[in-house]
Amino acid sequence: MHARFRIATRFSQVLAIAALGLSLAFPGAQAAERKPAASKKQSQVVAKRAAVKSSAKAQRKAGSVKSTRMAARSAKAPVRMAAEPARLSFGQLAGLHSVSDPLDLKSSVALVIDQDTKEVLLSKNDHAVLPIASLTKLMTGLLVSEARLPMDEPITITQDDVDTEKGSGSRLTVGTTLSRGELLHLALMSSENRAAHALGRTYPGGLTAFVQRMNAKARLLGMTESRFVEPTGLSSSNQSSAHDLATLVNVAHGDSLLRELSTSPGHEVTVGSRVLQYNNTNRLVKSPTWDIGLQKTGYISEAGRCLVMQAEVAGRKLIMVFLDSAGKFSRLGDAERVRSWVEKMHPGSSISLGAAATPRS
Template identity: 75%
Template sequence: MLATGSASAAAAAKKSESKRATATSVAKKPAGKRSTSVNRAVRVKASSRAKQRVRSAARGGANVRRASVVVPARLSYGQVYGLHETADPLDLKSSVALVLDQETNEVLLSKNSQAVLPIASLTKLMTALVVIEAQQPLDEVLTITAEDIDTEKGSSSRLALGTELTRGEMLHLALMSSENRAANALGRHFPGGLAAFVTAMNHKAAELGMQDTRYVEPTGLSSRNQSSARDLATLVKTAHHYPLIRELSTSPEYEVAVGKRHLQYRNTNGLVFNPTWEIGLQKTGYISEAGRCLVMQAQLAGRKLIMVFLDSTGRYSRIGDAERVRKWLEELSLSEEPEMPDTEVLPRVTS
């Protein structure tokens, strides 16, 4: 087993457990106690305000030829906590990684796996699980309303207000192409409404023993939706029991009719288009606080594996990390070396 970052992971997990790792709690720390990473986060906000002032001046007719303001990218929680400083033999770009055998629970690779971080649209796996277990009719027509508009991040959607799709179509778009309005509509149409749906999400997490996990909404747009790699592996293993989740999450493309128009959607995970990968379930996620995230169930080197990558830097880096793990496992299976000792075993999931 490759295991790295236990100290960093423990520190991150401890911070997240006490404060739920919110940006607000970090910002309220006394200035003298802030880390360099946190100071950089503060400078990001300051630079954003400066850039806005430059734009305002330009609109007001001021003679502004060049703006020397450079706005850094927003830091993820993993960057703020220094998790990217954890080295690993595979040189992964994800600050958190976990690979385990689905059948034996043997951990093959672990990097900061106990750190609790925002999980972005990986949230939608739990959204799908709650919808399916509630046995709500998939042919019931749901309508997109103003309540489904993203006020958290201001993201766009091709599902205009008034769009009518079946629950099954909404579920397909949420899992395959991470459609936020579709996911929110699924939560709104749950018995008791959105609040009851979020309660059901957290109840299911507790039932599965996902002690590091908390949900506040069904899309993943909120950075307060948080979990650990260990908990997410449990979620993937449970969701894999449902053929519909496996089918919809790995569908390469899907077309829906919206009035007289036909909208074509593609899977957000490029690996499902690669015939050399045998993927049984997958979900991607991204918000700036979470970085690029990916969970998968896949068969590699003759084993059924669960893979979790969190807080990856770069648009394609999570895919690159999956390829690095695949190459490592294939080389390992061809080697004549004995099986690596001191493997770690997670508790079995029975549901």
């Protein structure tokens, strides 16, 4: 029994020595075993640092993506450039503006005639055939008036009257109903396109018959340099010369209804629950220094600014035609220049400038 005890004691001593050896050989293992809490805290710190680094990386990435998106948007955004120059008119393309004159007119075509004596006081490219824009409505009004159609007849604006040529707008919405007289008033005074188209559409025989009648009337009046394809003037294919237009103004001036409506300063029309105010496109009709008997303005880019008038100046009844004027108010300025010149001119004075030109459509 004592022998067994000695063996057990020796075995315990051997195990103790072995444990001591392991402790000396691997000191970190014992420390790790003694401080598990410290290890857990350290792990949390490491995890927190990793989270911070991950967040910073995510922010940098997000900033990079945002910058990329902003750059992409900048690349897609339209670059602001100088406004494109306006389309050249037919007169500019034909070089008609290169013809100078003593009055320094801004219109490339001009004609001034004494209505009573038929004396030509001023002419500049007066046989050049150009688009005439809304001067067309003077022929439209003449035909409607001469047809003696009932002016109180209601006419409704339809989709057919909407401008598909230039995409211009109108306060006369589809479904609006006005009398023929009101539509004629708006067409001549404020150059209302839908009104003019509705007048042609409701002419006996319809629009086709109306356009045929326009051209027949032009031939009857001796307007050999004129052509019409629709009643508004939105089409650049409606063309004429200053010489022909002076003839049209002379005839139209003989119609009291056209004189009254074309020189009206303004007019109100009731559309549903609304009252619409329309004004004359020619501000000279409101001027006390002018005595205008008939007028019509016109503009599309192909025609430039246009104006025809019958007016009394210095005791003389004059017919004035200005086509293809280069500025918004320059046609009115040309009329003022001519009036001033006529008031100062000596008897027998006249100006004739420029050769005929016929630009292609």
